[in-house]
Amino acid sequence: MALMARPKEQAARRQELVAAAGRVIVQRGVRGLRVKDVAAQAGISAGLVSYYYPDLGDLLVDVHEHSVDRFYWSRMRLVEGVPDAPGRLRALAAGGLPSGPDDELCLTLYELHLHAARDRTHAALMTSLFDREVSLYAMVLQQGAAAGELHLAAPALDVATNAVALEDAYGLHVVARNSRVDAGRARSLLLSYLAQATGVDLGDEDPRATPVGARDAQG
Amino acid sequence: MALMARPKEQAARRQELVAAAGRVIVQRGVRGLRVKDVAAQAGISAGLVSYYYPDLGDLLVDVHEHSVDRFYWSRMRLVEGVPDAPGRLRALAAGGLPSGPDDELCLTLYELHLHAARDRTHAALMTSLFDREVSLYAMVLQQGAAAGELHLAAPALDVATNAVALEDAYGLHVVARNSRVDAGRARSLLLSYLAQATGVDLGDEDPRATPVGARDAQG
Numbered sequence: 001m002a003l004m005a006r007p008k009e010q011a012a013r014r015q016e017l018v019a020a021a022g023r024v025i026v027q028r029g030v031r032g033l034r035v036k037d038v039a040a041q042a043g044i045s046a047g048l049v050s051y052y053y054p055d056l057g058d059l060l061v062d063v064h065e066h067s068v069d070r071f072y073w074s075r076m077r078l079v080e081g082v083p084d085a086p087g088r089l090r091a092l093a094a095g096g097l098p099s100g101p102d103d104e105l106c107l108t109l110y111e112l113h114l115h116a117a118r119d120r121t122h123a124a125l126m127t128s129l130f131d132r133e134v135s136l137y138a139m140v141l142q143q144g145a146a147a148g149e150l151h152l153a154a155p156a157l158d159v160a161t162n163a164v165a166l167e168d169a170y171g172l173h174v175v176a177r178n179s180r181v182d183a184g185r186a187r188s189l190l191l192s193y194l195a196q197a198t199g200v201d202l203g204d205e206d207p208r209a210t211p212v213g214a215r216d217a218q219g
Numbered sequence: 220m221a222l223m224a225r226p227k228e229q230a231a232r233r234q235e236l237v238a239a240a241g242r243v244i245v246q247r248g249v250r251g252l253r254v255k256d257v258a259a260q261a262g263i264s265a266g267l268v269s270y271y272y273p274d275l276g277d278l279l280v281d282v283h284e285h286s287v288d289r290f291y292w293s294r295m296r297l298v299e300g301v302p303d304a305p306g307r308l309r310a311l312a313a314g315g316l317p318s319g320p321d322d323e324l325c326l327t328l329y330e331l332h333l334h335a336a337r338d339r340t341h342a343a344l345m346t347s348l349f350d351r352e353v354s355l356y357a358m359v360l361q362q363g364a365a366a367g368e369l370h371l372a373a374p375a376l377d378v379a380t381n382a383v384a385l386e387d388a389y390g391l392h393v394v395a396r397n398s399r400v401d402a403g404r405a406r407s408l409l410l411s412y413l414a415q416a417t418g419v420d421l422g423d424e425d426p427r428a429t430p431v432g433a434r435d436a437q438g
Contacts, residue, residue, distance in 0.1 A: 029337070031250035039257035114333045118248065126395045153415050161400070162412050165388035166381060173384075176335035178346045181380070185322065193381050196372050 014052055014062070016042055021063045026107045030060065030115045061121055064112040071105060075136060085144025086200050087144045091135060093190050093202070096167035100183050107175050113168075133164045141198065151199035159197040166190050182198040233263055233271055233281070240282045245326045249279065249334045280340055283331040287348040290324060294355060304363025305419050311356060312409050312421070315386035317393045319402050327380045328396050332387075360417065370418035378416040385409050 020042035037048040052061040075095040098106035116123035137160035145149035170186035239261035258265040271279040294314040317325035335342035356379035363369035389405035410421045
């Protein structure tokens with residue numbers, strides 16, 4: 001094998017494997033992840049997969065870490081450019097739900113989150129994403145309240161925690177194709193909760209008009 | 220094999236296998252379910268497991284159906300004897316969250332629900348439980364509003380849907396041992412949402428004082 005690649009190439013190869021493993025997880029689930037599927041998906045030999053990841057568990061952790069970061073930073077970016085608190089809340093709500101039942105990033109995250117019930121490392125990653133999302137919401141809520149734009153019906157941290165919990169729960173129904181809770185209904189229920197908790201009408205325009213797709217555009 | 224058991228014995232044996240498979244799923248996950256583990260857990264031969272369930276997928280569906288029914292009817296029973304709407308909401312909230320990270324029924328349900336993202340039958344079972352739980356909440360909310368006991372801040376169906384979604388999401392954090400969202404915090408966040416949506420203080424007593432345990436007592 002033409003191994004001993006330079007560090008930069010090694011990092012690039014690991015990234016390819018993380019992306020390939022993510023796709024395999026969407027198809028086969030966390031427990032169905034096998035070296036040969038990752039190899040096939042990445043178009044390299046099983047031996048090379050095992051060279052970069054002698055332990056498949058480490059690959060799983062890297063996939064989870066990568067998915068968590070990608071999801072979080074895309075939400076962060078959606079909020080950054082928006083000047084007013086209601087607009088920031090709308091942007092947050094748009095980025096917190098799957099775009100539809102085939103949203104691969106969300107599917108991967110749900111698979112890995114459930115794995116958290118059985119594994120401490122994955123539990124820590126799930127918690128870290130939850131905490132960061134809650135903080136993001138709490139920050140937007142506190143700033144909005146301080147500026148007099150929002151009137152909170154409960155402590156910002158409670159509203160923020162409930163908002164992220166609603167996203168997680170509805171997201172699961174969206175990817176499970178529950179006909180009663182599709183992406184549109186999930187969005188409208190989340191916005192209705194946020195409106196109720198902030199005293200501000202957050203509207204309910206077509207989710208496709210808001211930058212959910214921005215998440216898919218970046219790697 | 221001493222097969223050809225009478226229908227009544229067959230039903231009893233199937234129930235044993237469903238219970239055994241539930242315990243295996245808690246330990247190994249849905250994808251880790253194997254005939255030999257169910258056999259070992261039930262204390263019978265693998266051949267006998269295959270006699271009753273030639274297709275392991277059918278056993279999985281029976282476990283899901285059984286878990287959904289058990290969870291739903293225990294919630295129904297918790298509500299039945301309570302005379303006032305705030306009390307019924309408290310009873311619902313108590314029965315909708317895992318008692319702790321080792322709540323086996325909830326762990327089984329989460330495993331099978333996630334399976335829903337890949338399988339239509341399991342998706343239908345997940346949706347049926349969600350719908351029934353939402354209906355139960357909606358009924359309590361509507362009755363309470365009609366009696367002037369509750370003052371709803373949003374349509375009963377929206378509040379009911381959000382409440383069940385919060386339970387599902389926080390339940391997952393509880394079983395994943397998220398230190399920020401344990402059973403107590405989950406309960407208090409859910410009650411705070413319900414209080415906000417109904418205009419009624421629902422208190423926040425110790426969950427152990429309420430009949431969550433009633434669910435575990437029945438088979």
